[in-house]
Amino acid sequence: xxxxxxxxxxxxxxxxxxxxxxxxxxxxxxxxxxxxxxxxxxxxxxxxxxxxxxxxxxxxxxxxxxxxxxxxxxxxxxxxxxxxxxxxxxxxxxx
Amino acid sequence: xxxxxxxxxxxxxxxxxxxxxxxxxxxxxxxxxxxxxxxxxxxxxxxxxxxxxxxxxxxxxxxxxxxxxxxxxxxxxxxxxxxxxxxxxxxxxxxxxxxxxxxxxxxxxxxxxxxxxxxxxxxxxxxxxxxxxxxxxxxxxxxxxxxxxxxxxxxxxxxxxxxxxxxxxxxxxxxxxxxxxxxxxxxxxxxxxxxxxxxxxxxxxxxxxxxxxxxxxxxxxxxxxxxxxxxxxxxxxxxxxxxxxxxxxxxxxxxxxxxxxxxxxxxxxxxxxxxxxxxxxxxxxxxxxxxxxxxxxxxxxxxxxxxxxxxxxxxxxxxxxxxxxxxxxxxxxxxxxxxxxxxxxxxxxxxxxxxxxxxxxxxxxxxxxxxxxxxxxxxxxxxxxxxxxxxxxxxxxxxxxxxxxxxxxxxxxxxxxxxxxxxxxxxxxxxxxxxxxxxxxxxxxxxxxxxxxxxxxxxxxxxxxxxxxxxxxxxxxxxxxxxxxxxxxxxxxx
Numbered sequence: 001x002x003x004x005x006x007x008x009x010x011x012x013x014x015x016x017x018x019x020x021x022x023x024x025x026x027x028x029x030x031x032x033x034x035x036x037x038x039x040x041x042x043x044x045x046x047x048x049x050x051x052x053x054x055x056x057x058x059x060x061x062x063x064x065x066x067x068x069x070x071x072x073x074x075x076x077x078x079x080x081x082x083x084x085x086x087x088x089x090x091x092x093x094x095x
Numbered sequence: 096x097x098x099x100x101x102x103x104x105x106x107x108x109x110x111x112x113x114x115x116x117x118x119x120x121x122x123x124x125x126x127x128x129x130x131x132x133x134x135x136x137x138x139x140x141x142x143x144x145x146x147x148x149x150x151x152x153x154x155x156x157x158x159x160x161x162x163x164x165x166x167x168x169x170x171x172x173x174x175x176x177x178x179x180x181x182x183x184x185x186x187x188x189x190x191x192x193x194x195x196x197x198x199x200x201x202x203x204x205x206x207x208x209x210x211x212x213x214x215x216x217x218x219x220x221x222x223x224x225x226x227x228x229x230x231x232x233x234x235x236x237x238x239x240x241x242x243x244x245x246x247x248x249x250x251x252x253x254x255x256x257x258x259x260x261x262x263x264x265x266x267x268x269x270x271x272x273x274x275x276x277x278x279x280x281x282x283x284x285x286x287x288x289x290x291x292x293x294x295x296x297x298x299x300x301x302x303x304x305x306x307x308x309x310x311x312x313x314x315x316x317x318x319x320x321x322x323x324x325x326x327x328x329x330x331x332x333x334x335x336x337x338x339x340x341x342x343x344x345x346x347x348x349x350x351x352x353x354x355x356x357x358x359x360x361x362x363x364x365x366x367x368x369x370x371x372x373x374x375x376x377x378x379x380x381x382x383x384x385x386x387x388x389x390x391x392x393x394x395x396x397x398x399x400x401x402x403x404x405x406x407x408x409x410x411x412x413x414x415x416x417x418x419x420x421x422x423x424x425x426x427x428x429x430x431x432x433x434x435x436x437x438x439x440x441x442x443x444x445x446x447x448x449x450x451x452x453x454x455x456x457x458x459x460x461x462x463x464x465x466x467x468x469x470x471x472x473x474x475x476x477x478x479x480x481x482x483x484x485x486x487x488x489x490x491x492x493x494x495x496x497x498x499x500x501x502x503x504x505x506x507x508x509x510x511x512x513x514x515x516x517x518x519x520x521x522x523x524x525x526x527x528x529x530x531x532x533x534x535x536x537x538x539x540x541x542x543x544x545x546x547x548x549x550x551x552x553x554x555x556x557x558x559x560x561x562x563x564x565x566x567x568x569x570x571x572x573x574x575x576x577x578x579x580x581x582x583x584x585x586x587x588x589x
Contacts, residue, residue, distance in 0.1 A: 001472070003463070015418065015462040016425070016439070017455055018447035027459070030519055034460055037520045038407040038473070044480050051478030054339075055295050055309070055485060055536025056561065061338050075196040079429035088427050091438045 001039070002032045099124035104168055104268040104322035105349075111157055111167045118157065118167025122150035122211050125169040128266045129213055134588040135236045137261040139174045140182050141214040149211040156209065165329055166209030171261045171270040174215035175222055176202045176313075177302040185304040186220045186230035189430045189449025199302025200334045201313045202271060208329040213267055217257030220451045221421065222278055222306045225525035226514065227256025229453045234511055237286055238264040238584040242550040247510040249551065252282030252525075258316045259286040263583055269317040269326050273303060275310045276409050277529030280541035283316050284503035284554025287543045287581060289323045289571065290316045292529075294561045295536035296341035297327075299334030307416035308339075310409075310533040318583070320542060320572045324348035327564065343562065351565040356573045357391030359566065362496040366402035367528060372505060375547055380502045383544055383555040386577035387500065387570065397496060399487040404480050405531040410523060411464050411477035412534075417454075418461025424449060456519060485535040492560050498570055501528050503541040503554035528556060538564045542571040545579040552581070 003011070005024045008031065012019040019027065073086045082089040099121050102110065110116045126143050146169065153167035177183045177195035184190045198206070206212065219229040227235040227250060237251040237260050251260035255272035259282035262270050272279040274292035283290025291314040298313040305311060315326035328349065333342040363384060368377065388394055426432035426445035433448050435441030450458065464473035491499065505527055515522030532539040538561070541554045555574060559567040 001469075007463075008459075011459045011463045011466070013443070014466060015455075015458050016422075016442040016446055017450070017458065018440075018443035027456070030456055031460060031463070033518055033520055034410060034456075035463075037523070038410050038477075041404055041407050041411070041473075041476055041480055044401070044404055044476075044483065046476060046479040046483070049479040049482050051475050052482040052485060055534075056339075056341070058296070058339075058341070061335075061342075063335060072196075076428075078196055079193050081426060081430070081432035090427055091435065091441050093438050 002035060003028060100128045100265040102268070103319050104317060104325060105319070107168055107268055108165070108325070112162065114157070118150040118153035118211065119147065121167060122146050122169050125213055125267055131589045132264055132266050132586070135238060135260055135264060136233050137217055137235055137257045137264065137266060138171070138214045139184055139186065139217050139232045139257070142181055142212060145181070146211050146213050153209055153211060163207065163209030164325070165205060167211060168209070168268050169211040169213050170205060171214060171216045171258060171267040172202050172212050173218055173255055173258050173271050173273060175218060175273055175304045176271055177304070178202060178212070178215065181215065183215065183304070184232070186218045186232055187449065187451070187454065188231040189424045191231065191431065193429050197302060200299035200336060201303065201330045204329050204332060205271070216261055216270055219254035219256065220454050221304065221417070222254035222273055222275055223417070223453050223457055224253040225277070225281055225522050226250035227253040228511060229451055231451055235260050237508060238588065239286060239508065239551055240584065241510070249508050249510055250285065252285035252508060254278040255282045255316060259283055259288055259290070262286070262288045262316050262318055264586070264588070265583065269315055269322055271313060271330070272316045273311060273313050274533065275306050275413060276533050277526035279314045279316060280503050280529045280539055280554070280556055281525055283541040285508035285552065287552030287583065288316050288318055289320050289543065290314065290541045291323045291327055291564070292532060292539045293327060293331060293564055294538045296339050297331045297538070297562065297564070299332070299337040299340040301334055301336040305420040307413040308420060309416060310413060320568060320575050321349060321352045323540070324352055324568045346565055348564060348568050351568040352572045354569040355391065356387065356570050359392045359497045359570065360495055361387050361392045361394050362397035362491050362499040363394060364397050364399045364402065364499060364501065366399050367501045369505070369527065376502050376505060379544060379553050380555070383500055383574060386574055389577065390573040392570070395496065397491045397499065399491065399531070401480065401483045401487050402531060405484050405534050406523060406527055408477045408480045408484065408534060409526070409530045410460070411473050412481065414457040414461030415465050415474050416461070418458045418465065421454070421458055453519070481534050484531055488535045488537060497560070497566055499558040501556045501558070503528060503556040507547045507549060507551035507553060532558050537561060538567055540567045540571045542574050543578065544574060546581050
């Protein structure tokens, strides 16, 4: 399988990465090189093989459903690029 | 002692305990080495004040008999490990102003045990790369030089290139690193150092910037096998904050150093004898086999039939997980933000500016293989092939093989700009011998075996059973003892 420039633009948008028009052709070539490289997996017989779930035979541990942390809003917000009081600020999303 | 930076971690530990040196002296020697090696670009952030304060506290603990196992030993921390109150970048522009209010579990374990932290080591951006050329803070230059080529800037490998170069240049006694497809073992092999990728679950991933969560594992890079054993013991252990970390006792790995390897069965996988493997690497591998045989190990040829599919499988699974993990960098809660006309435009501009080319490429590949219509053909199929790759190892270990011996890398280190500039896949092939280990969650160690004809280091890799790092340390030590001794480069960078 290989991708065309429309698919490159669609993947970029799904990835939420802005792509300039003059980058599309180069990206198309690079993505197709990688896709050609992984194409070889099509020849493996995977009939009856389960997709791997975990490399170790272990049960997912569950912790008690109790509050162990909190009350640190200042720390949570310390690295926010834009904040107001104890809120993260984003561009308007509802008209 | 003339130069304290030339002590091994174990010897420095013993000298501190016997009060021959102080932690402050040892730390100052390393801070001096770090400052005079800025030309190598190993560190993204230096923390000399923090290191000196830690060293003073260590000297007090050493004096009062309360010293931890790593008391007063100066280490470097890969800048993928969150450090409380210290900028942590993952070598990305998107995190160039991120200061975590918490400490990663593994670096916290080292600090708990008394380690002195000199600063944050450079790496490939988000640990995606094999040469340290993708860092937003510039490439790391290896202290090594190729014969007859004094101007070439040799790469230290990647992604843990700051770690491997800093250890090889004697800027720190050891360094933390991480390995998703070979990012500890390949840079160790390129710099003549020892690198350990522990069993998946041996070390907590909590507080380490995530790349591909089912593959990522923390481990040490050091100059000797014993030093790696000492560091790993402190790094490893159960952490309730990482559900994949294993609740099992951590052995005293140092006790495995010097243990007999007589009668150990070493598998040599025929599929690793790739077409196009150089004669020098093939001969070096044979030499490694001979060293273990002389040490009393039994050599058996084995088959790992799905080896050639490991790298393509990796380049579906790792980008898929990365695209999901890196979705968090959205310009809202932390990191860079670029203004946009609406929220989607803000996300897209932030991520376009914040991520470098390799990271953008991998996010896009990951997004594609997870997208509707392609998920089964790519992602699910890759997860099935991963089961087969793991089954290959299960079969070999069930047949009584104790460890597998391979070359660590298909070549010695190359120079900046020599690989991957036109085709990204060329760079990916660096991990051809190491990536199977991550796919199967196994422990692996890279150990130096001498120098190639071009003057650059060669490394061997040993792969072990799950949670049997001890056997790897014993075998790697046997190789270290048998291999020709070499000197690390003289400090031309000062």
